[in-house]
Amino acid sequence: QQQVKQSPQSLIVQKGGIPIINCAYENTAFDYFPWYQQFPGKGPALLIAIRPDVSEKKEGRFTISFNKSAKQFSLHIMDSQPGDSATYFCAASKKTGANNLFFGTGTRLTVIP
């Protein structure tokens, strides 16, 4: 059973566009939602994360929007660049008492120059 559902599976945008990746969860005990960025042949790297007590978090060109009532969160990449082409994973965890991080299935983003 997939604890975190992620869509779309792949996404192609033009340079300067704003790709949006969506994730949904069911377990209301989750209280930490990170996004990881993975380049081909490399391990994932933590990109940005949000707690459910805020509805939005920005770091540079990356923004997480969080809708607690809908149990959904999304990643927006402003002014996307070809260097942003990578696979993005959302994840969810409990910040206390957790021993696991639950990942979405990933979105492969391609930014065309």
Add this chain to the structure above:
Amino acid sequence: DGGITQSPKYLFRKEGQNVTLSCEQNLNHDAMYWYRQDPGQGLRLIYYSQIVNDFQKGDIAEGYSVSREKKESFPLTVTSAQKNPTAFYLCASSISTSTAYEQYFGPGTRLTVT
């Protein structure tokens, strides 16, 4: 320069052979994890360890074994019992399992079994 190292980057084995993947970290983290990554399936947890000489099965532990004799090292053995071993294997660590929400990943090992 702190981090997680995995070796080798690529590994080829014949079917029926056991193979051990290396994972070393110098972050002084107590917790370590092994994931398997297949296209379209995200990351699936194989085993994790909270502390030296302790480890727990994850979601897909069948056909795998681990050991944790040193804090810095968490090798994964893919046994001949693993029916579909070809995959990208990722090792990760966190300060403790209580901070499992913040994991740091190694560069991965791509295993191909023919």
